[in-house]
Amino acid sequence: MNDALIPELCNVNGRLEDTPDVFTLDLVPPPGYRGFAPGQFNMLYVPGAGEAAISISGDPEDSYRLVHTIRAVGDVTSQLRTRDGHSQVGVRGPFGKPWPIDAARGGDLIIVAGGIGMAPMRPVLYAALADRASYDNIYLLYGARTPRDILFQEQLMEWHRQGAITAIITVDAARPSWKGDVGAVTGFIGRIPVNPRNTVAMICGPEIMMRYAASELLVKGIPMDRIHVSMERNMKCATAFCGHCQLGPYFVCRDGPVFRYSDVAAMMEVKQF
Amino acid sequence: MAEKQIPVRAGIKSRRIKVDNLTRVEGEGSLLIDVQGGELRELKLKIFEPPRFFEALLKGRALGEAPDITARICGICPVAYMMSAVHAMERALGVTVSDPIRQLRRLLYCGEWIESHVLHIFMLHAPDFLGYDDVIGMARDHGERVKSALAMKKAGNEIIRVLGGREVHPINVKVGGFYKLPEKAALTALLDPLKHGRDTARDTVLWASSLDFPELTRQYEFVALQHPDEYPMNDGRIVSSRGLDIQQTEFPDHFEEIHLPHSNALHAVRKEHRSAYFVGPMARYQLSRDQLSEETRALAKEAGFLRDVNNPFESIVVRALETHYAFDEAIRLIEQYEVDGASSVPAPARKARGVAATEAPRGLLFHQYDVDERGLITRANIVPPTSQNQFTIEEDLHDLVSANLELPQDLLTARCEQAIRNYDPCISCATHFLKLDIRRD
Amino acid sequence: MIQWTAEQLDAFVQLLHDEAYEVLGPVIRDGAVTYGAMQALPVGYGDEQAAGHYRLTQRGDQTRFGYNLGPSTWKQFLFPPSETLFSVRDDLIHPVENQPGKRAFIGVRACEMAAIEVQDRVFLQGEYTERRYEQRRQQVFIVAVNCSQAAATCFCTANDDGPAVRGSADMVLTEVNPQQPWYLVEAISETAKKLVAKIGGAPANDEQHHQAQAAVNEAAEQISRQLPRKGLRDALFDALEHPQWDDVASRCLSCGNCTQVCPTCFCSTTQEQTDLVSMEVRHQRLWDSCFTEMHSYTTGGAIHHKTRSRYRQWLTHKLAAWEDQFDVSGCTGCGRCISWCPVGIDLTEEVEILRKSP
Amino acid sequence: MNKPSLAVFKFASCDGCQLSLLDCEDELLKVAELVEIANFPEASRRILPGPYDIALVEGSITTEHDEERIQEIREGSRILISIGACATAGGIQALRNYADVDQMVRAVYPQPSYIDTLATSTPISRHVKVDYELHGCPINKYQLLEVLLAFTAGRRPQVSNDSVCMECKAAGNVCVMVAQGEHCLGPITHAGCGALCPSFDRGCFGCYGVKEQADVESLFVFLRDQRGMTTQQAVALVQSFNADAPELKVIASDRKWGRRREDRPE
Numbered sequence A: 001m002n003d004a005l006i007p008e009l010c011n012v013n014g015r016l017e018d019t020p021d022v023f024t025l026d027l028v029p030p031p032g033y034r035g036f037a038p039g040q041f042n043m044l045y046v047p048g049a050g051e052a053a054i055s056i057s058g059d060p061e062d063s064y065r066l067v068h069t070i071r072a073v074g075d076v077t078s079q080l081r082t083r084d085g086h087s088q089v090g091v092r093g094p095f096g097k098p099w100p101i102d103a104a105r106g107g108d109l110i111i112v113a114g115g116i117g118m119a120p121m122r123p124v125l126y127a128a129l130a131d132r133a134s135y136d137n138i139y140l141l142y143g144a145r146t147p148r149d150i151l152f153q154e155q156l157m158e159w160h161r162q163g164a165i166t167a168i169i170t171v172d173a174a175r176p177s178w179k180g181d182v183g184a185v186t187g188f189i190g191r192i193p194v195n196p197r198n199t200v201a202m203i204c205g206p207e208i209m210m211r212y213a214a215s216e217l218l219v220k221g222i223p224m225d226r227i228h229v230s231m232e233r234n235m236k237c238a239t240a241f242c243g244h245c246q247l248g249p250y251f252v253c254r255d256g257p258v259f260r261y262s263d264v265a266a267m268m269e270v271k272q273f
Numbered sequence B: 001m002a003e004k005q006i007p008v009r010a011g012i013k014s015r016r017i018k019v020d021n022l023t024r025v026e027g028e029g030s031l032l033i034d035v036q037g038g039e040l041r042e043l044k045l046k047i048f049e050p051p052r053f054f055e056a057l058l059k060g061r062a063l064g065e066a067p068d069i070t071a072r073i074c075g076i077c078p079v080a081y082m083m084s085a086v087h088a089m090e091r092a093l094g095v096t097v098s099d100p101i102r103q104l105r106r107l108l109y110c111g112e113w114i115e116s117h118v119l120h121i122f123m124l125h126a127p128d129f130l131g132y133d134d135v136i137g138m139a140r141d142h143g144e145r146v147k148s149a150l151a152m153k154k155a156g157n158e159i160i161r162v163l164g165g166r167e168v169h170p171i172n173v174k175v176g177g178f179y180k181l182p183e184k185a186a187l188t189a190l191l192d193p194l195k196h197g198r199d200t201a202r203d204t205v206l207w208a209s210s211l212d213f214p215e216l217t218r219q220y221e222f223v224a225l226q227h228p229d230e231y232p233m234n235d236g237r238i239v240s241s242r243g244l245d246i247q248q249t250e251f252p253d254h255f256e257e258i259h260l261p262h263s264n265a266l267h268a269v270r271k272e273h274r275s276a277y278f279v280g281p282m283a284r285y286q287l288s289r290d291q292l293s294e295e296t297r298a299l300a301k302e303a304g305f306l307r308d309v310n311n312p313f314e315s316i317v318v319r320a321l322e323t324h325y326a327f328d329e330a331i332r333l334i335e336q337y338e339v340d341g342a343s344s345v346p347a348p349a350r351k352a353r354g355v356a357a358t359e360a361p362r363g364l365l366f367h368q369y370d371v372d373e374r375g376l377i378t379r380a381n382i383v384p385p386t387s388q389n390q391f392t393i394e395e396d397l398h399d400l401v402s403a404n405l406e407l408p409q410d411l412l413t414a415r416c417e418q419a420i421r422n423y424d425p426c427i428s429c430a431t432h433f434l435k436l437d438i439r440r441d
Numbered sequence C: 001m002i003q004w005t006a007e008q009l010d011a012f013v014q015l016l017h018d019e020a021y022e023v024l025g026p027v028i029r030d031g032a033v034t035y036g037a038m039q040a041l042p043v044g045y046g047d048e049q050a051a052g053h054y055r056l057t058q059r060g061d062q063t064r065f066g067y068n069l070g071p072s073t074w075k076q077f078l079f080p081p082s083e084t085l086f087s088v089r090d091d092l093i094h095p096v097e098n099q100p101g102k103r104a105f106i107g108v109r110a111c112e113m114a115a116i117e118v119q120d121r122v123f124l125q126g127e128y129t130e131r132r133y134e135q136r137r138q139q140v141f142i143v144a145v146n147c148s149q150a151a152a153t154c155f156c157t158a159n160d161d162g163p164a165v166r167g168s169a170d171m172v173l174t175e176v177n178p179q180q181p182w183y184l185v186e187a188i189s190e191t192a193k194k195l196v197a198k199i200g201g202a203p204a205n206d207e208q209h210h211q212a213q214a215a216v217n218e219a220a221e222q223i224s225r226q227l228p229r230k231g232l233r234d235a236l237f238d239a240l241e242h243p244q245w246d247d248v249a250s251r252c253l254s255c256g257n258c259t260q261v262c263p264t265c266f267c268s269t270t271q272e273q274t275d276l277v278s279m280e281v282r283h284q285r286l287w288d289s290c291f292t293e294m295h296s297y298t299t300g301g302a303i304h305h306k307t308r309s310r311y312r313q314w315l316t317h318k319l320a321a322w323e324d325q326f327d328v329s330g331c332t333g334c335g336r337c338i339s340w341c342p343v344g345i346d347l348t349e350e351v352e353i354l355r356k357s358p
Numbered sequence D: 001m002n003k004p005s006l007a008v009f010k011f012a013s014c015d016g017c018q019l020s021l022l023d024c025e026d027e028l029l030k031v032a033e034l035v036e037i038a039n040f041p042e043a044s045r046r047i048l049p050g051p052y053d054i055a056l057v058e059g060s061i062t063t064e065h066d067e068e069r070i071q072e073i074r075e076g077s078r079i080l081i082s083i084g085a086c087a088t089a090g091g092i093q094a095l096r097n098y099a100d101v102d103q104m105v106r107a108v109y110p111q112p113s114y115i116d117t118l119a120t121s122t123p124i125s126r127h128v129k130v131d132y133e134l135h136g137c138p139i140n141k142y143q144l145l146e147v148l149l150a151f152t153a154g155r156r157p158q159v160s161n162d163s164v165c166m167e168c169k170a171a172g173n174v175c176v177m178v179a180q181g182e183h184c185l186g187p188i189t190h191a192g193c194g195a196l197c198p199s200f201d202r203g204c205f206g207c208y209g210v211k212e213q214a215d216v217e218s219l220f221v222f223l224r225d226q227r228g229m230t231t232q233q234a235v236a237l238v239q240s241f242n243a244d245a246p247e248l249k250v251i252a253s254d255r256k257w258g259r260r261r262e263d264r265p266e
């Protein structure tokens, strides 16, 4: 049966508590799952609680697991947090337009992530690192609230140590014992050498952070249509039927969540639009 | 301010009872019993419900709002309030409704009698007889009985839902008729559960009549409506077992509410002798049992209850009989119902007074309104059954306690609670809070 | 084309019943012409409409289609206000199988035909296909009617959606001569041709064609409201900060009625319903509206928090964004949102002001 | 056995909301499996000591004693849910908040000095933190079940906060305001009843309280200026069963509303 609105129940491989409010759910992909591209998302379903749009945060090459990194903020996400190896989660997907990784080939890739926005960025790193030679520099600028909230810290630091990526991880606030950077992630864009003619930038985080980051990158001379952002709107169906995720002329589920900044910048300026 | 002392029975020096006259008497209750020298010196039943001032807040409201507003006095018998209000207003305006509307209102009342009586019998009263804390505990041992009781209750509620819109605070009662008449099909769909319910009600009567009733027989003045053609619900003269026989408008001449000292209670008494009287199922049964259906009377006979009932503990059987009758009557009314005519007749405003008493599940409910030419209420007076039975309950308790002084504290408490629950769900619920404070020397 | 008498039309409705169609059409209910299961066409009803106002009228004639539009839309039959998509029992997902039978819609107007086709684009012509809609849609036999009169709230001419039916109906009727009506019948689909043949009827002559055309023209002339479409999309997207949004927000109740009566609005939400007795969970889909808080809710609050931005979402979606999304306007000019707005807000008036710079 | 414990408390009210639980004839015994009914005086004489996991609070605060009692209840309850119009918006008895209570007492009681009451009837949330409010006069019993189910499962209840109009249209009703000229509060009233009144050919009188983002003013002005209601009638219509809802308070003073919209100061 081919009905994009009916989830398939999947077994849970395991759950990992990443930070005090973020956890990673590792699911067995449903039979026939057609894989995903970095930036795409699934609709995860818990009977009785409902569905939520969650980006896939795992390795696109790994067809044995569907990994999601989730912040528990409300009904569905809190219920997802109660799932473990004995329970199941409903899955529909994948949905949405992915990050334009191919477009970044042959040049620099700048990733700017804030908070849970790191989740949909990890697959980009997996994919780019699997084909590392095709890219020049890969920069990751990642801001978390506190050191405890940094996602995938070890993995990212490992990649950084290996020289595969250049990672700048910053926090909003920290105890003195924190040796890393402190401050809004957008403030660190100035630290990286930007090659305006041959760079693709991808930003994911709260809308306001994305706007600031984009304007910094614009200042650095990166053209608007080489900057990409991932938008969030209420989402019920992910198939452009329910009307909730509209953003002006777009449906975030169908035309996004990844947009060229040039396509959405004007709307992001209009309050409550 | 002069405080009136109401001597009710020798041996009780003073009593302090706090009751609100306008809602179910509930919230917190306490009973103070003072025994000295082996003699009951003081019995204090205190039940407190914060006053809500319905009569005052009705002032200035449109007369058409009275049914909806007064329904909020009681969530257990909103239909009763709506019925008394709507009839009072129609009398004020000189409006007569069509026969189908009259029948539908009776049907609505049947729904409430069933719902309320079954609630009372099984959820409030039966656990006392069988020694459970509640119906849920009772369900553990008497699962089938409880389930079939719930089905009866549901059948009654379904009548209210179909006809009134919802079980609690229905919205379809209108001065002049109804807002919308039900489709015949919607009513006929109720017949199966109602017939089933009637069978269960039959079992309930036989089962209830086999219970152990504590000893307590008193001579009451029973007061209820009486109608030449039917068991009383929406209509009739007010009569008593001691010969009173008056029109509804004369109620204020014969009954009076008095405000007791040191309390915020209004007690209703018979004006003539300032004495207690009894309203409710036992009163109706005493005065009108000949009007019950053939089957219900046969059933009463089979149960050994086609007789005067003067033990308030036996009210559970009377309630079961009335439940059976209400099923019977509801079935009859539905079978003969035909959608006919308009859902309501016009009810233009005029300056007048309107009075109506109807039979709430737990007894006579009196409403009186003055309305002005714009259709606004200028004065309202409501006497609910609870305040009318208040005295009687106290007297019952007095007799009961005097006769059972030797009982241990917990048994006596339970017995007192049970006696209060003989009356109505409203009071019984309050007395779940009952703290028995018994002092002996 | 052939010509029917009123009796033949009535016989045709009966024929549809006999052919085991579920016949859906005008039903007089609660003071309005609504759509529902019908036996025979009601005769001689009309309506009187204005912003926030609708009254059923008796025309005193023999028309079967003398009314314009009531509060119901055909949408309710293709995309019902609530339905269970699947349920979860014993740890298994059970999709609800939707097996619609044959249905006939009687009296679909031009703007309504256009609206059905707008929803076809939403549910059938995108990346995904809404199966439930598709299954129902395939089962519908559409008897459309050209309007012979217009209500004061109609403006189908604005988009060239009416008053003559242009879409893919199975057959199209035109009602002529209210006192003793007859019908010009155009059978388009094969099914329609077969069914119409069973009733018979005389071939229509030129004069009759002419009269039918005149009736439709008259309806077009009665249309007083306007909503010029040229440049409307850009004008609205340029007016996102227009002060008129504040003005309309001071009148708009955010109640959602306009979206619920609109034949093209397609927004829906979902809800989980747990049956406490069986512990079955039902995943239901319900009509939603951009006037609700939850429509734009993301954790922490609604993006369209204030009425101002809800109304703006509504209007810009209908008249602007829709064109980007589905290559068509989201408004077919039926006027329902004008009549059924409880406080009588009229989108054509709002648009006129929004087009002017403040 | 670690079922969550349930307590039901009553303040000034008609009991109808807690009765809704007993009206769940099909589900009642299931509810008893789901939660430990620890303190529900209307249903049981067994009262277990607190603290309780879930407290349902019905009724409004109208006495000094109740002001204290609600504090104790809050302290003894993990989750406190107020149910019904009285508990969430003061109830019909909150009409006193716009009147002279002494006068009311005198009107009803022959011996006013015996009456002990506050001048106001206020919602529970005015006194203590409330974890969830379920609207309605009375509440919808299915919503109550959903609330219980949700809190025992540790999630938020799925209870719509849309307008009654949304339910009314979904039910396929014809709008009584537009088609019959009835005065209807549906557009500003919180959903939950299933658009009951319009389904019975009458206008909504607002017993489910005020919906989010309700424009009470706008409807009020419309009813008065376009539908010929007097200010007094419109005030009475709007202010009944949820009289202490903050959104309705704005129209409390005739002074402000005696004037037309255009000559009201901003």
Ligand SMILES: Cc1cc2nc3c(=O)[nH]c(=O)nc-3n(C[C@H](O)[C@H](O)[C@H](O)COP(=O)(O)OP(=O)(O)OC[C@H]3O[C@@H](n4cnc5c(N)ncnc54)[C@H](O)[C@@H]3O)c2cc1C
Pocket (backbone or CB within 6 Å): A041, A050, A051, A052, A053, A054, A055, A056, A069, A070, A071, A072, A073, A074, A075, A076, A077, A078, A116, A119, A120, A231, A232, A233, A234, A235, A236, A257, C297, C298, C299, C300
């Ligand atoms: C494309 C996309 C990808 C996302 N990826 C992730 C991810 O990888 N990790 C993660 O933690 N979160 C992600 N989110 C956000 C996530 O969907 C919300 O946090 C989640 O829906 C909240 O649901 P809830 O029921 O727990 O919260 P509640 O606050 O109870 O929300 C109630 C309902 O509102 C809707 N809703 C609320 N917030 C959002 C939101 N931000 N976006 C869309 N719908 C919302 C949902 O339908 C939700 O069920 C993503 C959102 C989108 C649109």
Ligand code: SF4
Pocket (backbone or CB within 6 Å): C258, C261, C262, C263, C264, C265, C318, C330, C331, C332, C333, C334, C335, C336, C337, C338
């Ligand atoms: S927007 Fe209004 S006029 Fe246009 S199709 Fe919808 S309801 Fe009709």
Ligand code: SF4
Pocket (backbone or CB within 6 Å): A243, A246, C259, C264, C265, C266, C267, C288, C289, C290, C291, C313, C314, C315, C317, C318
């Ligand atoms: S967003 Fe609003 S206008 Fe657009 S389809 Fe949904 S409800 Fe209709």
Ligand code: SF4
Pocket (backbone or CB within 6 Å): B171, D164, D186, D189, D190, D193, D194, D195, D196, D197, D198, D203, D204, D205, D206, D207, D208, D209
């Ligand atoms: S329609 Fe309004 S008044 Fe009637 S039940 Fe619903 S909320 Fe209450």
